[in-house]
Every structure is written in C-alpha cells, then in structure tokens.
Amino acid sequence: MAEPETLNPSLTEQIQPSILQSTNDDEDLIDHNKKPSIKAEDEEIDTMDKIQPSDINLVEKRKREENTEEEEESNGNGNGNGGVLIPKWKTSLCSYYRRQDGSCSHGETCRYAHGEAELRPRPDNSWDPTSERAKKILKSEKIEEKVEVLEAREDVLIMTDAVLDSTEDPGLNKCLVNLPRKWTSDSLKKFLDEQGVIYKSAKKKKGMTVGFATFETADQVKNAIEVMDGKSMGNKQLKVADVLPRSFEKKTQSTISLTRSTNHPTEAGFASDDPNISVPSNGLENVELNDNDDPTVNMEASKSRSVREVVTPLAHMSYADQLEHKKKALEQTLKKLTRNARKACPEALPLPEWVLNSRDIGGLPCKLEGIIESPVVNGYRNKCEFSVGYSLQRKPTVGFMLGNFREGVTAVEEPTNCPNVSMIACKFASTFQEFLQLSGLPIWNRLNNTGFWRLLMVREGRSHCSGGENLEANITEVMLMVQICSVDFDDEVVKTELQRLARAFSDGASANSPPLPLTSLVVQDHKGISNVAPADAPLYPLSITMTDSASGQVVVEDDDLKMRIHDYISSLCFSISPTAFFQVNTLAAEKLYALAGDWASLGPDTLLFDICCGTGTIGLTLAHRVGMVVGIEMNASAVSDAHRNAEINGIKNCRFVCGKAEDVMGSILKEYLNVPDNQEETLHVSDTNAKDDIDDQDNDPSVDKLNLDIANHGDGDVKCATGGAEVSVEELEESEEKNGSIPTTKPQYRNVVAIVDPPRVGLHPVVIKALRTHPRLRRLVYISCNPESLVANAIELCTPSSDKTDKGNNNNNRGWRNMSSAGLARRRTKSMPESEPFRPVKAMAVDLFPHTPHCELVMLLER
C-alpha cells in the first residue's frame, strides 16, 4: 500500500468525490474528464501507476492532512512553522500553478513548488513523480534495467559450448564478462596481448558481452585472473568466470567419480567441439525464435532453472490458476491503451467516450470478456523445434536450451518433462539424439559457426477432423525437418549420413508400438551463421521406408506427401509446407478463429481482409460467411499453401496476395475500396446503418446489397453470380462500366472488415496508417500473441488525431531505442493524418499456450 505522502497533490486535486467511493483501481483515481496536466512523452512514466486501489481511503486522509498543513502555512510566513521549513515544503509541484499557466492564488505562501526550480527533494530523497527530474531518473533506471537484462551475468553462465576440446580441463577455459558488445575475436586477442595475458585461443562474438579464452596451464589462468578480474571497462568491471557453473562441475565430478573412479571431468571422455549457442529463450523454437510468430519465445532463463521451468514456467499451477494469472496480466497490459490514448489525445480535442467510460471498468479500454481455455492442456504443441547441443553433462543432446546465448547459456536439456510437448515429439527427439551420439558429423557450434547438425523440427498433423480427446491417437502424420549446414563437408559423406539418419528415423518409428506415424522427412540446408534460416534456404525431401510392424509390409511414402503435412480446422483440410506458419495448438486455434469470425459481424456483403494470413486459415474458415476474402502474407510458401487449401476445400471467393503488408496494403485497399466521390457518399450512408443490417445478415440471405449480388468471385476466372446468372468477373466489370454503376475494377461490398493476425512485433506503422485512414474500413478484429504490440497498434488506431499533424522532427525521435512500444506508438499518433479513430469495443483471450505465460488476445475495434 502506498503511503499517503506518496500521493501527488496534483492528482488528489483531480479526484472527484464520486470517484473516491469507488473501489476500482488506479484509473478510477483520475478525473476522466480532464487530461493529465503533464504528458509523459517517452517512457511509461505514469504517476497513476503509483496509486493502489487501497489508497482511495487514504486520499481523504491526505486531503485532511494537507488542509492542516496549509492552515499552518497560512499562519506562518509562507514557508511554514514560523520560518522552520516543514518537511514537505515545496516537495510537490503545484498543479494550480501549472494549470493556470504560472498563477496560483496562494502566491509565495503556497506550500507547493511553483515550477521545477522551486521543487525540493522529499524527505526520502525522491522527487515529485510528475516532475521532470523524477521522469529523468525513472527513465535512466529503466534503461539500466533493460541493459542489465541483456548483460551476461557471471552467475548464469552455462557455456557448454565454450569447452572446445574434450581433452582439456574445463578449468582452463574461462569466460570474460562485461566486454564491449562491438568487440570481435580480434579485438579480444589484441586486448589480451596488450595486457600481457598469455592464452591459447580467444573467441568473441559481436553483440555479446561475453568472450572466451582458453589457456594452456593453470599458471596462465591464475595470471589472467590477476590481470583482468575487476579491471574497469568503461563503466563496468571485467569479470573472469567459469564457463560452467561450479555447482554443476561439482555434481559432474561426483557423478563421474562414482562411475569412473576419477574426479576429473575431462577424463569422462566427453566429446565436444560444437555448440548451440543460440537463443531459444523458450527453448521451443530455434528457427522461429526470431520469426516472431510464436509467443513462447521470449522467456528468460537462468541456470538455476530446469528445462521444464524455462519452457513451461506456469506448469506448477493448476490450469484454472494459470488462466486467472494470464487474465490479470492481460488486464494490466490493456490498461496501457487507455492511459496512453489519454496522454496522446491532442489538447484541443475532447477525450474519446471509451476513455471517459474506462473508469467504470477499472481503467480498461473495453471489457475483457474472459479467457477461453484450451481444449487440450498437455502435449498440445503440433510443432516443436529442438535445439542440438550439449547437456550440462556435455552429452550431445536434442531438446531445449536452458537460456539465452547472449546471456552466456548454451546447455541443452531433453524435453521429456515439458508438459506442452507430445510424447511423439519426445520420441523423435530421442531417436535423433541417439543418432547424433554416434554420428561422424559434428553438432553445430554457434560460437565457432562450424559444425553440421543444427536442429530438428517435429510437426504433427491429422489426416481427418478429430476432436480433443486422446490427441495423440489422432496424430496420423509427422513431418521431421532436420536443419544442417553442408558447408565444407563432402557431398558423398553428407549423402550417406543423411541416408543413415533416414533409416534411423524409420527404424525408430517402426520399432515403437504402435508405430509412430512418420510421413515426411525434409532436410533444410542453412549455410548462414544466424539462427534463423532465410525463407529461401534449400529444402529437399529424404525417402523414408517404414516397415509396418503388424503386416511386415514396407511402406514407401508417396512423393507428393514428402514435403507437406495436413491438419483440420473447422472441418477444412489444411496442407502445410515445412516452413509455413500454423498455430501450434490446432484445437484452441479453431476456437480463436471462430471468435474472430463472430466478432467481425460477417455477411454475404462483407469483404474480409485477412492480414498476415499464413496458410489462409482465418480467411478460408470464414469464407462461407462473406462475399470475398483477400489474404495478405509475405511468406511465399504459405501463400502457395493458401491457394492449395482454397482448392482442396473447394473455396472460390478468396484471393491471396504475396507481399509484405506494409508494401501492398495501400494499393490493395485502393484496388478494392476506392470508389468515386458520389458513390462513397452512398457507401457512407449505408455504413452508418451497417451494424443493424449486418447483425441480421447471417439470417437474411436476401439482404439488400449495394449494387451486386455476389455469391462467389475471385481472381479473374472465378464466377460471380448476379441475379442468379453466372458471369465472369470480366463480364461483370464490363457491364458495370457500360451501365455506369461502379466504374472501379472490383465489385463493391458494403461491409468492409479486416482481421489482422500479425507476428509478435505487431503491424508495421504503414499498415496501421493505411487501415486507420481508409474511411470504408469500419471494423477491425485484432488477434495478437503479444498483447503489448496489440496495445501499441491500438494506441495508433484509436487515439483522436488533429488536423495539425507533426510531420516528424528528428530531434523528437531521439532516444527512441529506449522507448516502450506504447511510448513509440504515442509519439506516432502525432503524425497520424486526420482520420476517424477506432474505438475498442471488447476483448477476449484464448489460451493457446497452457503452462506458459502466453495466450492470444482478440480485440474488436469499430468506428
């Protein structure tokens, strides 16, 4: 509970008596008819955050205290108590003074500071949180916090990969912590030479604050520690640390001594020479990590946590508690939308209704209607990307990394204890692990950028539509994708080794009872050094022969099936290529898409934009409820999957465009929606009444449409129906032009809706601007696996814009790197062209990721 003293008078003055009765949280403490007198420009510096619901009673107490003090002050000479400064004299800014542009009826006798210059620190040495000083301090603290998160910490290093030579004593390998990020291996070597440090080899990757040095003797190590440990490096101190935690070494030593009668780890015969120094923060996805489509990729890890804790940190809670936990976290994030829109609203404009109404719902921008639970809680992931690396015991392992490479953690542990991974996936990981332990080709070393085996992806599919019960029994297809780096390896050796691998997978699958469904084996040759394979990294199938254990028959997979997998959503079949995005929890995704469709108020006269459409899942599952779907997606394989999926399912009213939404959105909107002025007027009139019409549309197929009665149409050759007669789009357009009805190239729809489902970073500002400024788009359903970016995008979509837009000033953008996404969005609202803002109508979460802190959030925006 905050002490009364922490309440800022400028806030208490804004509190209305009626609000004091409320038991709602922070937003209720604000006079919602007023904008905050100070707008924090950069970070989330919101004094409202300081006030807890339980402070409400304290507000009145605080007022009484203030009155008493003011009485005292007025009896004295202006600085209270007969010349003796009262403790809180001028420690808070006077809000009257600030609001009245420098005038306050108390004049010099006012106990509050008239301007920053008069402001004094509080007795606890803090500053009034609304003051510039406090904001500056808070900002620098936040920056430091962020930096700290990124800095490697000596106590969390588990660089299994840095022990490069198995014959060496790990004690001869050391990590150097707090090196400048921009240093390379050469800079580190130069530094060591300059310091007179004798070493055998040194490594450093740009971007990391950790480097590695190997020594030949214990004396060299001793000398290096003496010279370097504690040495100042800028404002940091250099640390010489062990590459493996000491606790681990002790554990390893005792284990080894039991089995090998030695307490020297190097005699355990560990192979080495690889690393997997990547950043599978969640451990789950190596490639997708930076692909940003999977929310479960940003977890922090430390060596003290097990792989289960790293990958599924909520697994210790009951599922009901997990949902409650997520809901509360989402509410906190959603409140940022209200706060930031209030701050960003131009002075000259009234606050939007939804901001004013937020006090009735605890500061939320709209009601959070709940969280839909996942139909399956365990083993739900239909796709896992397993890292290849060394375990704490320095055994080649296929599983999840225990932390972040940049933070100095590279150890990989088996996935068996992670409840979100299926048994099938664990079994294939285990088969691969056994294979690697005997393989003549090395595991990829991220520190050296050398090696062959990089990762294993396991994707599961179903060949028919099946419910949630006994999920694993319904898995009829498995695609394995092995990522390798063939650089510097002999083609014949590679070919032979991959054939051996194919056999190992086939044998492993067949040996299982019942046999595991292995239907596709793909190799991805990724030659780059980064974690993420580019979209055009070569992919090729490997032949698999499976022996059916029951019949003894050899089954050779059909060529066509080799590079794809299938799954079902809402009874539609989806064919998925190896690198295309597909939600990892299919049954929960079905619920997500159904919710989005329900909220989008669809009807036969709806044109639906499916933005970031992947393999077309959303658009295709909703196609039967709309006139037309236009999907936009940048991944070419996913777009080709989308076309294929439309065909497989006999859906004709969809078009999929391959391109970055930021590159194509504007022209697509123009192509489909721009109509001459006189018609736009008609459309607006219709749109005003659209809601009522649309609500009934599903039930009323004869609903009056703008000009055309369009059943199906698509991209050129697909048929449209007008008044029952089938004509081609070309014929239709020709006739339109002749009749002078719609001189555009596309049929027009009265209800224009966008469903956006962007990657973790959210929508590009160019896309936001295109959607916001197109008057025909009245409804937008935003699906997000990252509520922070949803909030940031919604700030731009929902904040009123003034006619005086800020055209952008470089000085204003200083420090943007350290700004929160909400702060950046707030800044961008200033350059939003004058346009009608959306308003948040309702929000709902869908839990696609049990046992992790993540879930999908859906928000309906209308105008």
Ligand SMILES: C[S@@+](CC[C@H](N)C(=O)[O-])C[C@H]1O[C@@H](n2cnc3c(N)ncnc32)[C@H](O)[C@@H]1O
């Ligand atoms: C979260 S996934 C959603 C996919 C699809 N809606 C689904 O549910 O299966 C995000 C998709 O956006 C695509 N994407 C990422 N950035 C994009 C961009 N700038 N423009 C268009 N698509 C993009 C990704 O390739 C990915 O398929």
